[in-house]
Amino acid sequence: MAYTISAILVLYCWIVAAILSFFLFLIGRFYEIKFGRKSHYQLFLLPLGLLTVAAVWDAFFANDNTGNPLLDFVGAFWPDLLFLVGGLVLIGLCYSLFRTMMGGRR
Numbered sequence: 001m002a003y004t005i006s007a008i009l010v011l012y013c014w015i016v017a018a019i020l021s022f023f024l025f026l027i028g029r030f031y032e033i034k035f036g037r038k039s040h041y042q043l044f045l046l047p048l049g050l051l052t053v054a055a056v057w058d059a060f061f062a063n064d065n066t067g068n069p070l071l072d073f074v075g076a077f078w079p080d081l082l083f084l085v086g087g088l089v090l091i092g093l094c095y096s097l098f099r100t101m102m103g104g105r106r
Helices: 002-035 041-061 077-101
Strands: none
Touching: 002 041, 002 077, 041 077
């Protein structure tokens, strides 16, 4: 029972993060349509997918060596790697979108 509640809470947190990432996608799309400058908004779907897959994997499939679920944030290598890559890609895309919207050098 505690595992199910923990898994639901982990997924809830990552769903909120996915919604925020989707809003960044929509902001980039709006900017490209409205102002005609390439914002590469389609790339925001990549970290969205990586973070979603990692959250589901971490919430339901990440187990320790004895088969018990990992209820803390860090533990399984592959979901943690997906979180890292997704987060770094999201940071890079946010910075790129910021520079595009603020008229920085290309």
